[in-house]
Amino acid sequence: MTALGVVVTDIPRLSPALVNEFSTYGVTTVHEAGGRTPGLLASYMRPISEGHSISGSAVTVLAQPGDNWMLHVAVEQCQPGDILVVAMTAPSTDGLFGDLLATSLMARGVRGLVIDAGVRDIKTLRELGFPVWSKAVSARGTVKATLGSVNIPVVCAGALVAPGDVIVADQDGVVVVPSAKAQETLEKASAREANEAQKREKLASGVLGLDMYQMREPLKQLGLRYID
Amino acid sequence: MTALGVVVTDIPRLSPALVNEFSTYGVTTVHEAGGRTPGLLASYMRPISEGHSISGSAVTVLAQPGDNWMLHVAVEQCQPGDILVVAMTAPSTDGLFGDLLATSLMARGVRGLVIDAGVRDIKTLRELGFPVWSKAVSARGTVKATLGSVNIPVVCAGALVAPGDVIVADQDGVVVVPSAKAQETLEKASAREANEAQKREKLASGVLGLDMYQMREPLKQLGLRYID
């Protein structure tokens, strides 16, 4: 499963309708809907551009530090609606990804990149409107000399990502939803969203969370004291 | 003073006129006017939006990692013109604050948030125009299970903040001015600002700092050598 030198060619994907709906909720809501289980990538994963909010099916890459060969291999495995997720065998900030690979991914309908390493050509990436979440920006070039793998389960920025899992990414970060939990998570996200609108209205009118959530009694029982 | 489970309800605040004037000078000038004494929060505290420059009275929170309960408690203690300052008992990047708490704070006239942890829903926070300085952006949710305190002196991002102290925050970071030193600091800030305008004009005309500040002689005495 975790061998180097393997490309899995036919990965299962969820229906586009299901995957697409995730982008309407965003990372924080999906994370909460998923029960706050692991799945949130580390907070050092930041977008290179403001304003993108995407969801898609994960195509995974395991790459070696200083080597971006497997990203070229992965392009061929991508379909419209996918998000490329690049994990590293060792920590790296090298610029494994730039405008040429972005052009290639866009030609295949890929929605964005999530990479636990560096990216470069970011001025062009922004002009192209190609969404990227990365650990670093770095012009450092890479070689094409060692094998990694494509479409095996990987640990990316601290989260386990299997090929075909749903990736959601926006200004709050990146979250992965295991495909088996996608339908259930989506339903909970929808319920949560409805619920939030009501709360927001109440709070805006001046109602306190202390009252709305009925927190006063449990706080008192734990011993919270008010003093002048 | 530093016990957990305590909410101090009636904190002294300086006059709004005094507090408000700080925002016209900004963090760097106030830091210099305060004699460069401690009071500057660590440089990892960054704004989530460009362009905000605020000052206000500190309402302080001490929260436990992974738990944002005390923020809800703190909302009730806030008044128009306040800035909420959240310190942690242990390092954390969790998203303790999001759009609902922001809505609640805005309903009470709070000017902004300074938090030594993470925030989330930042797209909405930006749309709301609610200013936030934080250590991280993270969708990671938190529980409501443990007590912290509100309005006790706290160490936030390396700086001691007492309730009622003046907080100044802009693109350069965040600085705290002890309330007892506010009047004096403001006067020095004003003097400094006037002084800076003159210097800026001279330097813009090509006068060298070496001459304007009369540095050549002391540099020579310390042994600075010019060689070809």
Place this chain on the structure above:
Amino acid sequence: MTALGVVVTDIPRLSPALVNEFSTYGVTTVHEAGGRTPGLLASYMRPISEGHSISGSAVTVLAQPGDNWMLHVAVEQCQPGDILVVAMTAPSTDGLFGDLLATSLMARGVRGLVIDAGVRDIKTLRELGFPVWSKAVSARGTVKATLGSVNIPVVCAGALVAPGDVIVADQDGVVVVPSAKAQETLEKASAREANEAQKREKLASGVLGLDMYQMREPLKQLGLRYID
């Protein structure tokens, strides 16, 4: 060569035409054209504003932590077309540079600042349109008490920079080109750029990098396996 307390006054600079041309290629292309040899500054060096892409001749400063005196000394050594490069004798995030020094540098035609420490007054720096790449933003003030040096070779953010070397900086970071290698690097950058345009077009049309770069055979020889 690396003594403290030395200012070298007459440094060699390359022709403006040569230096200026580098900005048309950008950091990533120049890094690649230079054979990926050292010269790339650490990826923590980030611009404080979007959109600047500059090249210039390096005027170097070696400063002590908490002390920006040598920056004032360096201003006098600057000419139009220069970029000021500030290295530290020990790691620092202090704000050694602000709007007054920027005003002074702009009066001398300096194109930008690269500093392995902090900067402040960044709102004003952005309004002035003065480009800065730094390790941190910090209002922390500095003293003028200890000697450093100007125009000696320095290590800035992990890269060796000699006075008169070509500095190129944009959204991807900062790279230094030794003056002796400038002409050759420029030629390679030009060739690379031409080459990239063709590749981009092919990739945009759907041609795979695997085919365009003829990677399939070497990957197979290394043992890459495709499985369902």
Place this chain on the structure above:
Amino acid sequence: MTALGVVVTDIPRLSPALVNEFSTYGVTTVHEAGGRTPGLLASYMRPISEGHSISGSAVTVLAQPGDNWMLHVAVEQCQPGDILVVAMTAPSTDGLFGDLLATSLMARGVRGLVIDAGVRDIKTLRELGFPVWSKAVSARGTVKATLGSVNIPVVCAGALVAPGDVIVADQDGVVVVPSAKAQETLEKASAREANEAQKREKLASGVLGLDMYQMREPLKQLGLRYID
């Protein structure tokens, strides 16, 4: 699979003979024998004492920051020959583990602890001779207020660990071997070890790796140049 609030009680374990043999090879050899696939925990995981080299079956814990309740739950699931592996839902350096938990684990024959957080009472832990690999040492206490899980697959310090996987830990760090690959990895480790002894002898006698590994020709073909 990754839900919070779950304890899996009957996990499969490999035969003690198989698991124990791993400790004779050590982390580096096992990592190489496993084909350098992921499985190595991040290099920040360091032992609190010198000289321990252990292997065992993983009992996994997923804990929330600031909360060590699940460690108490996990103790009951441990058997002689196990190693407790603690992952966190968010980064933490809190001291979730001390001498009382160590005493409890030792009473059950547990061989050691691997924790992506902090430990405390380390003087006593050293006296007890209980092996620990951790991210930090911290006296920071934790609460018992929130649920995590026991014996579900976790990501610990960047590596995926399933319950029952083989953990190997020594001065070089910590590596996990998926149980399905244990037998094969052990055989390769054994072969490698035999091979290394021969190499070591040759190198000690002055034979160069360049010759022993026949590197001169491939280096030449890649263009390595020797100059005076």
Place this chain on the structure above:
Amino acid sequence: MTALGVVVTDIPRLSPALVNEFSTYGVTTVHEAGGRTPGLLASYMRPISEGHSISGSAVTVLAQPGDNWMLHVAVEQCQPGDILVVAMTAPSTDGLFGDLLATSLMARGVRGLVIDAGVRDIKTLRELGFPVWSKAVSARGTVKATLGSVNIPVVCAGALVAPGDVIVADQDGVVVVPSAKAQETLEKASAREANEAQKREKLASGVLGLDMYQMREPLKQLGLRYID
């Protein structure tokens, strides 16, 4: 209170008997006895030698980065039984302290050093048996050019330390106890210690924490599920 350039000469100290007793409990027990309120220094503060466990009265120093002048000033303010606590106005790893200052402190009966910066000559410090907790080891020398303060309240490694507070330091780190809370904290530490011995014995005999702490019922109520 926080001005630079001030030396407070007559600070209050608690009775030696009271201060000394803290060292018998150690950092973790004292932290717990103090109710886990702030007071624990950041976990990056590590001892340079094993085996020291000390307590003493804090003499505080606020120093500027790259400058150790105030440490020389502070020596004169030290008495037998004191611990020198050095805070910085900005983050630093410079070696502000070495064998000469240690010799001077030992001549005055000072028990140890806690410094949020670097130390050097550590081979000699170890030979002298002088206990040090620091952020870094660094040979980097410092100047004597700028004023700081002695015996004002400081924030050291994230914790507020007032002169005369009790400092406790051992292998688990460093904790500060405000002098007003010392007597109460000591009593709680004593009670806790007695309590721990009993627990340790039970756990060693195989009793589970789950039963000893009666955790099964609250865990069940929160919804913990056991599955095969």
Place this chain on the structure above:
Amino acid sequence: MTALGVVVTDIPRLSPALVNEFSTYGVTTVHEAGGRTPGLLASYMRPISEGHSISGSAVTVLAQPGDNWMLHVAVEQCQPGDILVVAMTAPSTDGLFGDLLATSLMARGVRGLVIDAGVRDIKTLRELGFPVWSKAVSARGTVKATLGSVNIPVVCAGALVAPGDVIVADQDGVVVVPSAKAQETLEKASAREANEAQKREKLASGVLGLDMYQMREPLKQLGLRYID
């Protein structure tokens, strides 16, 4: 000078007598004797064993992340009395060096390793008594696929090291002395050492640094105030 793919075979070395004498002074004294100019490697460079204090002639390596091929190439260029200094083209913690390379270096009389990356097999390295200063300990294996260089000037952990420079390393860290400054630095180190012994004796007898260094007057002039 900084090209990849180059091995310089005949580097100049200083006389063994000169080089060896540096080890008697240690890193801190040599750093001071060199005028505190750059030359100190970053403080994250730590020894894997206590008690080594060495000096030697630098043989330099520039390696690519994840690739230790050039270390094998470098062995051949080493002579008795050398210290191998490994710099990276990009940040890395991979384990580029282990017991086999150490065996090979020891067979050639090399005195130690300084590497801005990771090392492994550290139990064996300690048993062999081979001194190593590194950025990390990591079992992570590396490939032999890309060219770097040997015996070109490199930036290692922030310091410029030219082949043939003197390296001094002990418990305080690592410092490099340019060969052209070695004789002068040694003389100053000797003078400093003699001087230190006198100071140590005075301070041990209770004389204050304030008096011994005659600091009271300059402190007063800068405005230091003593208050009760």
